[in-house]
Amino acid sequence: MNMKKRNLYLSNTPVDEAQNRYLSALKSVLKPQVEEIPVADSLHRITHHAVFAKYCSPLYNAAAMDGIAVCSDTTKGAREGAPVILHPQQDFLVVDTGDPIKPPYDAVIMAEDLTELEDGTVSIMAPAAPWQHVRPIGEDIVAGEMLLPSFHKIRPIDIGVLLSGGITHISVLKQPTVAIFPTGTEIIEPEQEPKEGDIIESNSRMFQAMVQEHSGIPTRFSPIADDYEALKTAIAKAVETFDMVIVNAGSSAGTEDYTVHILRELGEVLIHGVAIKPGKPVILAIVNNKPVIGLPGYPVSAYINFENFVIPVLQLLTGETSCAVNQVEAVLSKRLVSSLKHREYVRVKVGKVEDKLVASPLARGAGAAMSLVRADGFCVIPQNCEGIEAGEPVQVALYRDLQEIDHTVVAIGSHDLILDVISDLMPTLFPQNFLSSTHLGSMGGLMALKRGEAHIAPTHLLDEETGVYNIAYLKKLFHRPMALIKGVNRVQGILVQKGNPLHIQGIPDLTRVQYINRQRGAGTRVLLDYLLKQEKISPGQIQGYQREAATHMAVAAAIQGGSADAGMGILSAANALGLDFIPVGNEEYDFALPVEYLELEQVQHFLSVLKSDAFRKKVQALGGYGLEQTGTILYVDEV
Amino acid sequence: MNMKKRNLYLSNTPVDEAQNRYLSALKSVLKPQVEEIPVADSLHRITHHAVFAKYCSPLYNAAAMDGIAVCSDTTKGAREGAPVILHPQQDFLVVDTGDPIKPPYDAVIMAEDLTELEDGTVSIMAPAAPWQHVRPIGEDIVAGEMLLPSFHKIRPIDIGVLLSGGITHISVLKQPTVAIFPTGTEIIEPEQEPKEGDIIESNSRMFQAMVQEHSGIPTRFSPIADDYEALKTAIAKAVETFDMVIVNAGSSAGTEDYTVHILRELGEVLIHGVAIKPGKPVILAIVNNKPVIGLPGYPVSAYINFENFVIPVLQLLTGETSCAVNQVEAVLSKRLVSSLKHREYVRVKVGKVEDKLVASPLARGAGAAMSLVRADGFCVIPQNCEGIEAGEPVQVALYRDLQEIDHTVVAIGSHDLILDVISDLMPTLFPQNFLSSTHLGSMGGLMALKRGEAHIAPTHLLDEETGVYNIAYLKKLFHRPMALIKGVNRVQGILVQKGNPLHIQGIPDLTRVQYINRQRGAGTRVLLDYLLKQEKISPGQIQGYQREAATHMAVAAAIQGGSADAGMGILSAANALGLDFIPVGNEEYDFALPVEYLELEQVQHFLSVLKSDAFRKKVQALGGYGLEQTGTILYVDEV
Secondary structure: OOHHHOOOOOOOEOHHHHHHHHHHHHHHHOOOOEEEEEHHHOOOOEEOOOEEOOOOEOOOOEEOOOEEEEOHHHHOOOEOOEOEEEOEOOOEEEEOOOOEOOOOOOEEEEHHHEEEOOOOOEEEOOOOOOOOOEEOOOOOEOOOOEEEOOOOEOOHHHHHHHHHOOOOEEEEEOOOEEEEEEEOOOEEOOOOOOOOOOEEOOHHHHHHHHHHHOOOEEEEOOOEOOOHHHHHHHHHHHHHHOOEEEEEOOOOOOOOOOHHHHHHHHOEEEEEOEOEEOOOOOEEEEEOOEEEEEEOOOHHHHHHHHHHHHHHHHHHHHOOOOOOOEEEEEEEOOOEEOOOOOEEEEEEEEEEEOOEEEEEEOOOOOOOHHHHHHOOEEEEEOOOOOEEOOOOEEEEEEOOOHHHHHOEEEEEEOOOHHHHHHHHHHHHHOOOOEEEEEEOHHHHHHHHHHOOOOOEEEEOOEOOOOOOEOHHHHHHHOOOOEEEEEEEEEEEEEEEOOOOOOOOOOHHHHHHOEEOEEOOOOHHHHHHHHHHHHOOOOHHHOEOOOOEEOOHHHHHHHHHHOOOOEEEEEHHHHHHHOOEEEEEEEEEEEEEEEHHHHHOHHHHHHHHHHOOHHHHHHHHHHOOEEOOOOOOEEEEOOO | OOHHHOOOOOOOEOHHHHHHHHHHHHHHHOOOOEEEEEHHHOOOOEEOOOEEOOOOEOOOOEEOOOEEEEOHHHHOOOEOOEOEEEOEOOOEEEEOOOOEOOOOOOEEEEHHHEEEOOOOOEEEOOOOOOOOOEEOOOOOEOOOOEEEOOOOEOOHHHHHHHHHOOOOEEEEEOOOEEEEEEEOOOEEOOOOOOOOOOEEOOHHHHHHHHHHHOOOEEEEOOOEOOOHHHHHHHHHHHHHHOOEEEEEOOOOOOOOOOHHHHHHHHOEEEEEOEOEEOOOOOEEEEEOOEEEEEEOOOHHHHHHHHHHHHHHHHHHHHOOOOOOOEEEEEEEOOOEEOOOOOEEEEEEEEEEEOOEEEEEEOOOOOOOHHHHHHOOEEEEEOOOOOEEOOOOEEEEEEOOOHHHHHOEEEEEEOOOHHHHHHHHHHHHHOOOOEEEEEEOHHHHHHHHHHOOOOOEEEEOOEOOOOOOEOHHHHHHHOOOOEEEEEEEEEEEEEEEOOOOOOOOOOHHHHHHOOEOEEOOOOHHHHHHHHHHHHHOOOHHHOOOOOOEEOOHHHHHHHHHHOOOOEEEEEHHHHHHHOOEEEEEEEEEEEEEEEHHHHHOHHHHHHHHHHOOHHHHHHHHHHOOEEOOOOOOEEEEOOO
């Protein structure tokens, strides 16, 4: 053991200060790189200088209509009853749109306004005004006119106009080349079969895509083990040929985090450690006048630090100005506590319920990559803020279009795999309609519904007195007309390792094994408590009763991983991970909602999905579900 | 002459009906094409099916911190004053973040919470809770969990998560291949030197870029002359190998518009002629079960029809859902008259003046490609509407970010080439700040300023009584404190063809040549009228007095093109097109604005640009300008 090697002391530089110091330093060493390319290949490139037209467009006075070119003088006096007859070649020329109009002709008469006569002459009923239906030379573009300014991102229409103005080649900023080095002895390539202790290297591929999205040209290198000399050689070589270098991970203060030492040796480390969460261990360095950035390994840290520190540098290199972020105000659904030590980026789901945007925080861990996949946006808790209360307004930077959010059914409540099936089928059957589901347990869902943060709450709450599911809770909790869309009947049971090595037969056996429970308010936990009471077992007798997992799948994963022996859950979760399953009862998993939400278009689509053949087929394939009543609506009267 | 060949009769199908009929017909013949590709290369591709994780992430219970792995049991009772001493190997293992935590260990203590002792043992002051700082297997991703739904556009974070979940290959929709055929005997390639009657072919390159932006793979063919058999052979061959075919132009009813006949012969023409402006002559056909679209040749028609008819088909093929359009409400600055015969797409500049968005219509011609380059968005005049009055609200679909519009100085008024210089320098010197200028003449600009549609009005209006420029007009027109930012002194004169073949010496000579005038309200026209009065010449004595051009450059172009002999304008316009110039006087070209606008950040930047060295240098290079007072501010008191 050699804990002394750890670089325990990262600085805690505020985000803005870190960005400003680094960008200022870079601005003084970086020069824009320019190249000349064909206009036809210049889509989305950035102009270096203003571009001026070489030719006029049109290049000459041109017919604006199909018809005949005439001298306006010869048409004078034409009117209904006193037509003027024009003779071919002598008085007029047939022209198509775009044909040149040359002296003596100075006007065009549209084909629709002519009467052709047998002898080849034409008769007109109205005079032609000088220059009518003639596009004058340079009407659209005059030679010498500025077509595009400097530092302009070229669009398709710009390509058309440049070519029309006689410009075939254009000076644009070079796309920066970015070397990406995945590092770490424990990482493996995605194609390799993982063994315990291996981590599948995926950040570098994500970075590649992010570099591409910001107009850089990424080169991803094969993983480098935690070997000081190998990494140093690779970085030293890369700063010779690339415009920018990214090293991931090894940016922190662990025993094998060499990056900062290497960068200090090769160049200058401006920042090591930023007051940002997730993501504190960031290295911002300059080596050989090139930006070299060390990013942390946790995927969310890596992503958020890339957005905050790599993208501004890429923009400096590409000349692209930052894309406007769609910032909206939403009401926070859950209290967020944060530390004064850092600025925190919290991923949120955003839903629109009764004209109010609601932001529901997702998992905040640095490793929770799925939180970024699921996120509709993020909100920032400033460094000088200890947190934000539920119900307070927050600014959310949206990843999605507001329009999509408008067409999304917001479901908060109990988790079941059928929610995945529905959210997959929604946009397939009803383009641009979505289901967004957050898993807070049955009771958590009903409370969210009550606060106006969700459209529907998936719920399976057993009323101990009546033995009836869900309805009693709706009567008790709500003081408005509610409805229950019947979902599925499903089997609850005990999930155990394959082959059931501990011979678990039922609830009483749970006292002799390591259990993993669900969170408070989850219907499955309510059911367990009910069953324990029936068996006269106290929670204290269950080892692991306090250990909580948030979903059926998380319970299944813990058992498959061996850190727990048993947990309650549904058959489909056991099937998904190849576990054994001891049924303990049937329950009703339904969707609660205020009656008036049944009218919403997206809720109607949700209902249609529930009743669709595609849904039935996919749910039957999961196993353990009854679909007899699916889609039926029960109305629950106010008490 | 053979006017009988014209297909005079296009239908006038409403836009929505045309879209619906065509897309419905296509939906019944098109099937999604799928291919399997590496996840690492899948950025922005569209998933075909939902994707489920193969592995958990983390793959095992893993240390969430750098520190030591311990059995929580052995740490019980540790507290300040009564530390627990742990022995290496026996009681703990040193772990870095991400290392597996295996039995008997069930918790991690952070390095920061340890005291290392000389003998290699460590001392702790607090017990470890079971599973503290351990990321449980599957915390982020559980095997079997849905990672991405069907028809999802893959983002960088999705690539990271897919790879972490063990997915290395993915089924995505194929990118459609699109054949683009430029046609026409008169068109030439951009590299060729144009002769009179030639049209530089640029639409196909614009289409290429538009296809790319919508995830298709374009193949642009060399231009095909207006030859029935050649075009027929090319299309027949293309529908064998490509997913879609675009023919441009020849879609109308001219003598050489063969496309519709060919498509009727090869397949089915569903629509020929849509009630849209610009762009009526559109052909929507299906040949060999492939979409074949004929688009008109005018660049704006081509662009707007591409947006309305090609993009929806591309989306059908790619599986991409339409990107949300940023729709805002703005006040129309100028009356728009339209016909009941069609839906019209009017390009507009959008400015924000005193918290009000103002939409100013740009040139409406089908050939006005620069109107699309300059546009900030467009508004739609419905087919059943005869027009919209000035001051009425209109919906504008924005091409630009609202944030950019917020940082834009809106200038409406007289035209001068120095406005191009400023609009080029603004974003260069002040990133994300812009100048938007619309040319309505000096008086038009002052009126726009009065109506609150502009921040500043470039103006050069001579007060005949005092001989002083601009100030008298501000006093007369405005009832609020105004300011005048001094712009440039410039030479006005008569532009004539190179070598001055007609020996024009001054204003009296204008009675014997073809003149081209500026529009009513233009300062240059005011000056001409003043000079004519001095010479006792009436406007009726000037041939072409009624022929109006909107800018100095348009006047210069008409003279260069030979359709006029002389026109009044500025030296820089003569220089730009190599014309001769007969000076007639100096004038002051300034910027009028309400005093309080001087405070606006973007106006401050505008002032800084005026005073910059870069501006002086570029203006001096144009020639004909005095910069003595540039940037000085005159305050004009209310009367």
